[in-house]
Amino acid sequence: MENTYKLGKKMKNKDVFVEKLRSSGLRPTKQRIQISELLFDRKNTFHFSIDHLNNLLKKKTKIKVSLATIYNTVHAFKKKGYLKEILINREKSYFDTNTSDHHHFLNVKTNELIDLKNEDVEKIKIKKNLPGKKIKSIEVIVKVENSN
Amino acid sequence: MENTYKLGKKMKNKDVFVEKLRSSGLRPTKQRIQISELLFDRKNTFHFSIDHLNNLLKKKTKIKVSLATIYNTVHAFKKKGYLKEILINREKSYFDTNTSDHHHFLNVKTNELIDLKNEDVEKIKIKKNLPGKKIKSIEVIVKVENSN
DNA sequence: AATATAATTTATAATGATTCTAAAGTAGTG
DNA sequence: CACTACTTTAGAATCATTATAAATTATATT
Ligand SMILES: [Mn+2]
Ligand SMILES: [Mn+2]
Ligand SMILES: [Zn+2]
Ligand SMILES: [Zn+2]
Numbered sequence: 001m002e003n004t005y006k007l008g009k010k011m012k013n014k015d016v017f018v019e020k021l022r023s024s025g026l027r028p029t030k031q032r033i034q035i036s037e038l039l040f041d042r043k044n045t046f047h048f049s050i051d052h053l054n055n056l057l058k059k060k061t062k063i064k065v066s067l068a069t070i071y072n073t074v075h076a077f078k079k080k081g082y083l084k085e086i087l088i089n090r091e092k093s094y095f096d097t098n099t100s101d102h103h104h105f106l107n108v109k110t111n112e113l114i115d116l117k118n119e120d121v122e123k124i125k126i127k128k129n130l131p132g133k134k135i136k137s138i139e140v141i142v143k144v145e146n147s148n
Numbered sequence: 149m150e151n152t153y154k155l156g157k158k159m160k161n162k163d164v165f166v167e168k169l170r171s172s173g174l175r176p177t178k179q180r181i182q183i184s185e186l187l188f189d190r191k192n193t194f195h196f197s198i199d200h201l202n203n204l205l206k207k208k209t210k211i212k213v214s215l216a217t218i219y220n221t222v223h224a225f226k227k228k229g230y231l232k233e234i235l236i237n238r239e240k241s242y243f244d245t246n247t248s249d250h251h252h253f254l255n256v257k258t259n260e261l262i263d264l265k266n267e268d269v270e271k272i273k274i275k276k277n278l279p280g281k282k283i284k285s286i287e288v289i290v291k292v293e294n295s296n
Numbered sequence: 297a298a299t300a301t302a303a304t305t306t307a308t309a310a311t312g313a314t315t316c317t318a319a320a321g322t323a324g325t326g
Numbered sequence: 327c328a329c330t331a332c333t334t335t336a337g338a339a340t341c342a343t344t345a346t347a348a349a350t351t352a353t354a355t356t
């Protein structure tokens with residue numbers, strides 16, 4: 001029953017994103033729709049840098065999107081909670097289309113990130129607490145390298 | 149019996165760092181000795197940025213040390229294993245004089261880091277492993293904010 | 297102690313990801 | 327269509343970091 005539209009016709013993907021943008025208070029411009037399709041119209045979530053997204057746009061789409069708009073859009077999506085930023089590297093920002101709480105493997109050679117499923121990490125227990133502070137998130141990064 | 153020198157006289161701190169530098173293959177220049185004293189001649193380890201270290205040098209010492217030398221020295225010390233780099237922020241690099249394996253609280257408002265003692269975190273168990281890869285380190289960052 | 301050599305420091309320029317600016321373009325509203 | 331606020335864009339500005347290359351210094355050698 002999800003993804004219905006008007007007279008029960010299935011919505012086109014584009015319309016889903018138009019809806020999502022509008023309901024977020026973001027005008028559904030062709031740039032934002034195009035970026036939404038690249039980021040969210042997939043079976044699996046993934047991790048990307050601005051540079052990576054820029055290349056995707058150049059390869060997979062006809063419209064030209066300026067770098068400034070890519071930055072603007074990614075930050076808008078992050079602010080709305082559709083993306084998370086991940087800190088693995090000082091040189092570049094990385095983003096994650098998986099916005100749930102989860103942990104990561106990080107290949108230190110390639111900077112490739114791989115999601116850890118929650119069942120793959122035993123619950124983290126912090127036995128200390130800081131007075132006047134509350135825990136906002138707990139993030140684990142497991143750095144890995146080739147084992148030969 | 150640690151920290152002895154020649155005829156059993158106690159080494160001066162400076163001499164300790166001269167020794168440490170020389171045994172690391174780094175010439176004991178006055179800049180490196182000065183930075184060593186600021187970073188390592190303390191009761192407790194701490195976290196710092198290049199900017200922070202630069203301010204310390206200006207306030208606490210007479211000699212002038214160029215920014216380039218601060219960068220060079222911090223990177224040399226990191227390479228020798230006397231410092232660790234911590235990624236909490238894309239804007240700046242942060243370093244840690246505690247080079248043991250340990251986890252952190254991070255105050256997301258102030259970017260202040262606080263070490264978690266090993267006994268404060270229940271052992272992290274990763275139940276999945278990546279074929280052909282071995283775990284190099286596991287780092288936990290517990291983000292905290294004011295709880296009012 | 298003077299000399300030679302390589303390492304180090306330094307001022308300054310270059311880099312590069314990100315942010316800013318302000319002008320042109322576009323979506324929504326009536 | 328006309329109006330307004332939002333968005334996109336090219337290009338400039340920012341700023342932490344790194345590179346460059348000349349001057350200085352540490353150390354080994356005579
Ligand atoms: Mn950001
Ligand atoms: Mn570095
Ligand atoms: Zn992820
Ligand atoms: Zn620490």
